[in-house]
Amino acid sequence: xxxxxxxxxxxxxxxxxxxxxAISLATVYKNIRTFLDSGMLQEVSxxxxxxxxxxxxxxxxxxxxxxxxxxTDLDASGFDPLQFRRGxxxxxxVKRIAVDILGICQRCSSAGAPKHR
Amino acid sequence: xxxxxxxxxxxxxxxxxxxxxAISLATVYKNIRTFLDSGMLQEVSxxxxxxxxxxxxxxxxxxxxxxxxxxTDLDASGFDPLQFRRGxxxxxxVKRIAVDILGICQRCSSAGAPKHR
DNA sequence: ATCGCTGCAAAACATTTGCAGTTTG
DNA sequence: CAAACTGCAAATGTTTTGCAGCGAT
Numbered sequence: 048x049x050x051x052x053x054x055x056x057x058x059x060x061x062x063x064x065x066x067x068x069a070i071s072l073a074t075v076y077k078n079i080r081t082f083l084d085s086g087m088l089q090e091v092s093x094x095x096x097x098x099x100x101x102x103x104x105x106x107x108x109x110x111x112x113x114x115x116x117x118x119t120d121l122d123a124s125g126f127d128p129l130q131f132r133r134g135x136x137x138x139x140x141v142k143r144i145a146v147d148i149l150g151i152c153q154r155c156s157s158a159g160a161p162k163h164r
Numbered sequence: 165x166x167x168x169x170x171x172x173x174x175x176x177x178x179x180x181x182x183x184x185x186a187i188s189l190a191t192v193y194k195n196i197r198t199f200l201d202s203g204m205l206q207e208v209s210x211x212x213x214x215x216x217x218x219x220x221x222x223x224x225x226x227x228x229x230x231x232x233x234x235x236t237d238l239d240a241s242g243f244d245p246l247q248f249r250r251g252x253x254x255x256x257x258v259k260r261i262a263v264d265i266l267g268i269c270q271r272c273s274s275a276g277a278p279k280h281r
Numbered sequence: 282a283t284c285g286c287t288g289c290a291a292a293a294c295a296t297t298t299g300c301a302g303t304t305t306g
Numbered sequence: 307c308a309a310a311c312t313g314c315a316a317a318t319g320t321t322t323t324g325c326a327g328c329g330a331t
Contacts, residue, residue: 053216053235056296071313076296078311079217091216091226091235092209092264094296097320099170099208100196108248109208110256118170118208121251131225131265134238138270139227145264147209148248153255173321188288193321195286214295 053091093149109145112152121148170208210266226262229269238265 050062060075082088095116103120106128110119128144135141167179177192199205212233220237223245227236245261252258 048219050219053218055212055214055216057214059217069313073297073314074312077298079215080297083217089218089221089260091212091218092262094215095172095208097172097174098196098211099172100176100200101170101206101208102165102167104206110252112256113259119253126247130243131263135227135265136236136270138273139229139265139267140273141265141267142230143206143266145209145262145266146248147262147264148252148256148258149260149262150256150258153253156255156257186288190289190322191287197322 093147109147110152111147111149112155113149114151114155117152117154119152210264226264227269228264228266229272230266231268231272234269234271236269 050058054062056072056075056079059079060070060072063070063075079088083090093111093113093116095118099118106123106126108121108123108126110121111117123146126146131144132141167175171179173189173192173196176196177187177189180187180192196205200207210228210230210233212235216235223240223243225238225240225243227238228234240263243263248261249258
Protein backbone atom coordinates (compact mmCIF):
# COMPACT_ATOMS: atom_id res chain seq x y z
CA UNK A 48 0.00 0.00 0.00
CA UNK A 49 2.91 2.30 0.67
CA UNK A 50 4.21 1.91 -2.85
CA UNK A 51 3.44 4.78 -5.19
CA UNK A 52 1.64 4.30 -8.46
CA UNK A 53 0.48 0.93 -9.66
CA UNK A 54 3.04 -1.62 -8.63
CA UNK A 55 3.54 -4.98 -10.25
CA UNK A 56 3.99 -8.17 -8.24
CA UNK A 57 7.69 -7.84 -8.89
CA UNK A 58 7.69 -4.31 -7.48
CA UNK A 59 5.91 -5.50 -4.38
CA UNK A 60 8.31 -8.38 -4.06
CA UNK A 61 11.30 -6.06 -4.16
CA UNK A 62 9.71 -3.84 -1.55
CA UNK A 63 8.69 -6.70 0.71
CA UNK A 64 12.17 -8.13 0.67
CA UNK A 65 13.50 -5.06 2.39
CA UNK A 66 11.42 -5.90 5.44
CA UNK A 67 11.27 -9.67 5.04
CA UNK A 68 14.38 -10.73 3.15
CA ALA A 69 13.37 -14.38 2.95
CA ILE A 70 9.94 -13.81 1.43
CA SER A 71 9.25 -15.61 -1.81
CA LEU A 72 7.64 -14.32 -4.97
CA ALA A 73 5.01 -17.03 -4.69
CA THR A 74 3.91 -15.67 -1.35
CA VAL A 75 3.62 -12.23 -2.83
CA TYR A 76 1.42 -13.58 -5.61
CA LYS A 77 -0.68 -15.53 -3.13
CA ASN A 78 -1.24 -12.48 -0.98
CA ILE A 79 -2.00 -10.24 -3.92
CA ARG A 80 -4.63 -12.74 -5.00
CA THR A 81 -6.14 -12.79 -1.53
CA PHE A 82 -6.31 -9.02 -1.49
CA LEU A 83 -7.78 -8.89 -4.99
CA ASP A 84 -10.42 -11.47 -4.10
CA SER A 85 -11.33 -9.58 -0.97
CA GLY A 86 -11.58 -6.31 -2.83
CA MET A 87 -8.86 -4.71 -0.75
CA LEU A 88 -6.93 -4.22 -3.96
CA GLN A 89 -8.06 -3.91 -7.55
CA GLU A 90 -6.43 -4.73 -10.83
CA VAL A 91 -5.66 -1.79 -13.03
CA SER A 92 -7.15 -3.57 -15.98
CA UNK A 93 -8.93 -6.84 -15.79
CA UNK A 94 -6.87 -9.83 -16.70
CA UNK A 95 -8.77 -11.92 -19.20
CA UNK A 96 -6.34 -14.81 -19.17
CA UNK A 97 -5.38 -14.14 -22.75
CA UNK A 98 -5.30 -11.28 -25.18
CA UNK A 99 -8.69 -10.12 -26.40
CA UNK A 100 -8.92 -8.50 -29.73
CA UNK A 101 -11.24 -5.62 -30.54
CA UNK A 102 -12.39 -5.46 -34.14
CA UNK A 103 -15.14 -2.92 -33.39
CA UNK A 104 -13.93 0.58 -34.19
CA UNK A 105 -17.24 2.26 -33.48
CA UNK A 106 -17.26 4.25 -30.26
CA UNK A 107 -18.53 1.93 -27.58
CA UNK A 108 -18.00 0.89 -24.00
CA UNK A 109 -17.38 -2.50 -22.54
CA UNK A 110 -19.52 -4.33 -20.09
CA UNK A 111 -17.13 -6.70 -18.38
CA UNK A 112 -18.10 -9.45 -16.00
CA UNK A 113 -15.42 -9.73 -13.37
CA UNK A 114 -16.51 -13.29 -12.68
CA UNK A 115 -16.70 -15.00 -16.09
CA UNK A 116 -14.68 -12.30 -17.90
CA UNK A 117 -17.27 -11.98 -20.63
CA UNK A 118 -17.15 -8.78 -22.65
CA THR A 119 -20.21 -7.10 -24.13
CA ASP A 120 -20.22 -4.00 -26.26
CA LEU A 121 -22.38 -1.10 -25.25
CA ASP A 122 -23.20 1.67 -27.65
CA ALA A 123 -21.50 4.92 -26.69
CA SER A 124 -23.52 7.43 -28.65
CA GLY A 125 -24.44 10.27 -26.37
CA PHE A 126 -21.13 9.87 -24.63
CA ASP A 127 -18.99 12.95 -24.60
CA PRO A 128 -15.27 12.21 -24.59
CA LEU A 129 -14.54 15.91 -24.37
CA GLN A 130 -15.38 15.89 -20.69
CA PHE A 131 -12.03 14.18 -20.18
CA ARG A 132 -9.98 16.69 -22.10
CA ARG A 133 -9.91 18.94 -19.09
CA GLY A 134 -7.24 18.30 -16.49
CA UNK A 135 -4.93 16.33 -18.73
CA UNK A 136 -1.23 16.93 -18.23
CA UNK A 137 0.54 18.90 -20.91
CA UNK A 138 1.83 16.93 -23.81
CA UNK A 139 -0.32 13.86 -23.42
CA UNK A 140 -1.69 12.94 -26.85
CA VAL A 141 -5.01 11.16 -26.43
CA LYS A 142 -5.59 8.28 -28.82
CA ARG A 143 -8.74 6.81 -27.42
CA ILE A 144 -10.80 6.59 -24.30
CA ALA A 145 -11.79 3.19 -23.01
CA VAL A 146 -14.69 2.89 -20.61
CA ASP A 147 -15.10 -0.46 -18.91
CA ILE A 148 -18.14 -1.04 -16.78
CA LEU A 149 -17.11 -3.81 -14.41
CA GLY A 150 -19.61 -5.93 -12.58
CA ILE A 151 -21.39 -9.24 -12.46
CA CYS A 152 -23.39 -10.31 -15.47
CA GLN A 153 -26.89 -11.71 -15.33
CA ARG A 154 -25.77 -15.27 -15.93
CA CYS A 155 -23.21 -15.17 -13.13
CA SER A 156 -25.63 -13.51 -10.72
CA SER A 157 -28.22 -16.22 -11.02
CA ALA A 158 -27.50 -19.71 -9.73
CA GLY A 159 -24.30 -20.64 -8.05
CA ALA A 160 -22.15 -19.47 -10.87
CA PRO A 161 -18.73 -20.95 -10.26
CA LYS A 162 -15.79 -18.66 -10.26
CA HIS A 163 -14.42 -18.68 -13.76
CA ARG A 164 -10.75 -19.63 -13.91
CA UNK B 165 -12.75 -9.68 -38.31
CA UNK B 166 -15.67 -11.95 -39.01
CA UNK B 167 -15.60 -13.37 -35.52
CA UNK B 168 -18.18 -11.99 -33.15
CA UNK B 169 -17.29 -10.38 -29.85
CA UNK B 170 -13.72 -10.10 -28.67
CA UNK B 171 -11.86 -13.17 -29.78
CA UNK B 172 -8.73 -14.50 -28.19
CA UNK B 173 -5.74 -15.66 -30.23
CA UNK B 174 -6.95 -19.19 -29.63
CA UNK B 175 -10.38 -18.33 -31.02
CA UNK B 176 -8.81 -16.82 -34.09
CA UNK B 177 -6.58 -19.83 -34.47
CA UNK B 178 -9.57 -22.18 -34.41
CA UNK B 179 -11.35 -20.06 -36.96
CA UNK B 180 -8.33 -19.71 -39.23
CA UNK B 181 -7.79 -23.43 -39.24
CA UNK B 182 -11.09 -23.95 -41.00
CA UNK B 183 -9.79 -22.07 -44.01
CA UNK B 184 -6.09 -22.83 -43.63
CA UNK B 185 -5.80 -26.13 -41.82
CA ALA B 186 -2.01 -26.04 -41.63
CA ILE B 187 -1.74 -22.61 -40.05
CA SER B 188 0.16 -22.44 -36.78
CA LEU B 189 -0.68 -20.62 -33.58
CA ALA B 190 2.58 -18.72 -33.84
CA THR B 191 1.52 -17.28 -37.16
CA VAL B 192 -1.76 -16.17 -35.65
CA TYR B 193 0.11 -14.41 -32.86
CA LYS B 194 2.49 -12.81 -35.32
CA ASN B 195 -0.34 -11.49 -37.42
CA ILE B 196 -2.31 -10.25 -34.45
CA ARG B 197 0.74 -8.32 -33.35
CA THR B 198 1.15 -6.82 -36.79
CA PHE B 199 -2.47 -5.73 -36.81
CA LEU B 200 -2.24 -4.33 -33.30
CA ASP B 201 0.89 -2.38 -34.18
CA SER B 202 -0.73 -0.98 -37.29
CA GLY B 203 -3.85 0.02 -35.40
CA MET B 204 -6.06 -2.22 -37.52
CA LEU B 205 -6.98 -4.02 -34.32
CA GLN B 206 -7.00 -2.90 -30.73
CA GLU B 207 -6.60 -4.71 -27.47
CA VAL B 208 -9.65 -4.81 -25.27
CA SER B 209 -7.56 -3.77 -22.32
CA UNK B 210 -3.98 -2.77 -22.52
CA UNK B 211 -1.56 -5.50 -21.67
CA UNK B 212 0.97 -4.20 -19.20
CA UNK B 213 3.18 -7.25 -19.29
CA UNK B 214 2.31 -8.09 -15.73
CA UNK B 215 -0.42 -7.52 -13.23
CA UNK B 216 -0.72 -3.96 -11.97
CA UNK B 217 -2.22 -3.37 -8.61
CA UNK B 218 -4.44 -0.44 -7.75
CA UNK B 219 -4.30 0.69 -4.14
CA UNK B 220 -6.16 3.94 -4.85
CA UNK B 221 -9.83 3.58 -4.01
CA UNK B 222 -10.70 7.19 -4.66
CA UNK B 223 -12.69 7.70 -7.85
CA UNK B 224 -10.16 8.42 -10.56
CA UNK B 225 -9.31 7.70 -14.14
CA UNK B 226 -6.16 6.34 -15.66
CA UNK B 227 -3.93 8.04 -18.11
CA UNK B 228 -2.19 5.21 -19.87
CA UNK B 229 0.70 5.55 -22.29
CA UNK B 230 0.33 2.90 -24.94
CA UNK B 231 4.04 3.17 -25.66
CA UNK B 232 5.76 2.92 -22.30
CA UNK B 233 2.72 1.53 -20.46
CA UNK B 234 3.02 4.08 -17.70
CA UNK B 235 -0.11 4.68 -15.63
CA THR B 236 -1.02 8.02 -14.11
CA ASP B 237 -4.01 8.70 -11.93
CA LEU B 238 -6.35 11.48 -12.89
CA ASP B 239 -8.86 12.89 -10.46
CA ALA B 240 -12.41 12.00 -11.38
CA SER B 241 -14.38 14.51 -9.40
CA GLY B 242 -16.96 16.06 -11.65
CA PHE B 243 -17.35 12.79 -13.42
CA ASP B 244 -20.85 11.38 -13.42
CA PRO B 245 -20.96 7.60 -13.45
CA LEU B 246 -24.74 7.70 -13.63
CA GLN B 247 -24.56 8.56 -17.30
CA PHE B 248 -23.66 4.91 -17.86
CA ARG B 249 -26.54 3.45 -15.94
CA ARG B 250 -28.80 3.89 -18.92
CA GLY B 251 -28.77 1.20 -21.56
CA UNK B 252 -27.35 -1.51 -19.37
CA UNK B 253 -28.77 -4.99 -19.91
CA UNK B 254 -31.09 -6.28 -17.20
CA UNK B 255 -29.43 -8.01 -14.33
CA UNK B 256 -25.95 -6.58 -14.74
CA UNK B 257 -24.71 -5.51 -11.32
CA VAL B 258 -22.23 -2.67 -11.73
CA LYS B 259 -19.27 -2.80 -9.37
CA ARG B 260 -17.16 -0.03 -10.75
CA ILE B 261 -16.47 1.97 -13.86
CA ALA B 262 -12.97 2.21 -15.18
CA VAL B 263 -12.04 4.98 -17.55
CA ASP B 264 -8.72 4.63 -19.30
CA ILE B 265 -7.47 7.49 -21.39
CA LEU B 266 -5.05 5.90 -23.80
CA GLY B 267 -2.42 7.85 -25.64
CA ILE B 268 1.19 8.87 -25.79
CA CYS B 269 2.72 10.51 -22.77
CA GLN B 270 4.88 13.61 -22.89
CA ARG B 271 8.08 11.70 -22.32
CA CYS B 272 7.40 9.29 -25.15
CA SER B 273 6.31 12.04 -27.52
CA SER B 274 9.53 13.94 -27.23
CA ALA B 275 12.74 12.49 -28.55
CA GLY B 276 12.92 9.20 -30.30
CA ALA B 277 11.33 7.30 -27.52
CA PRO B 278 11.99 3.66 -28.19
CA LYS B 279 9.01 1.34 -28.32
CA HIS B 280 8.69 -0.20 -24.92
CA ARG B 281 9.01 -4.03 -25.07
C1' DA C 282 17.95 -13.25 -55.80
C1' DT C 283 15.48 -11.13 -52.37
C1' DC C 284 12.04 -10.20 -49.11
C1' DG C 285 8.43 -11.45 -46.42
C1' DC C 286 5.60 -14.99 -44.48
C1' DT C 287 5.24 -19.52 -42.61
C1' DG C 288 5.64 -23.79 -39.30
C1' DC C 289 7.95 -25.85 -35.82
C1' DA C 290 10.13 -26.17 -31.64
C1' DA C 291 12.19 -23.93 -28.03
C1' DA C 292 12.45 -20.03 -25.09
C1' DA C 293 10.73 -16.52 -22.22
C1' DC C 294 7.57 -14.83 -19.06
C1' DA C 295 3.75 -14.49 -15.86
C1' DT C 296 1.11 -16.83 -12.65
C1' DT C 297 -0.57 -20.76 -9.99
C1' DT C 298 -0.23 -24.99 -7.38
C1' DG C 299 1.26 -29.15 -4.54
C1' DC C 300 3.54 -30.17 -0.78
C1' DA C 301 5.93 -30.26 3.39
C1' DG C 302 7.44 -27.49 7.09
C1' DT C 303 6.32 -23.30 10.34
C1' DT C 304 3.96 -20.22 12.66
C1' DT C 305 -0.13 -18.51 15.15
C1' DG C 306 -3.68 -18.49 18.15
C1' DC D 307 -3.87 -29.12 17.98
C1' DA D 308 -6.04 -26.85 14.04
C1' DA D 309 -5.93 -23.41 10.74
C1' DA D 310 -3.54 -20.32 8.12
C1' DC D 311 0.79 -19.04 5.96
C1' DT D 312 5.19 -19.85 3.93
C1' DG D 313 9.17 -21.32 0.59
C1' DC D 314 10.45 -24.09 -2.93
C1' DA D 315 10.07 -26.28 -7.09
C1' DA D 316 7.30 -27.79 -10.55
C1' DA D 317 3.39 -27.13 -13.48
C1' DT D 318 0.49 -24.14 -16.36
C1' DG D 319 -0.72 -20.91 -19.67
C1' DT D 320 0.39 -17.21 -22.75
C1' DT D 321 3.24 -14.98 -25.94
C1' DT D 322 7.56 -14.41 -28.38
C1' DT D 323 11.59 -15.90 -31.01
C1' DG D 324 15.17 -18.33 -33.88
C1' DC D 325 15.61 -20.69 -37.70
C1' DA D 326 15.12 -22.99 -41.96
C1' DG D 327 12.13 -23.42 -45.83
C1' DC D 328 8.87 -21.67 -49.21
C1' DG D 329 6.50 -18.41 -52.17
C1' DA D 330 5.78 -14.38 -54.58
C1' DT D 331 7.69 -10.55 -56.84
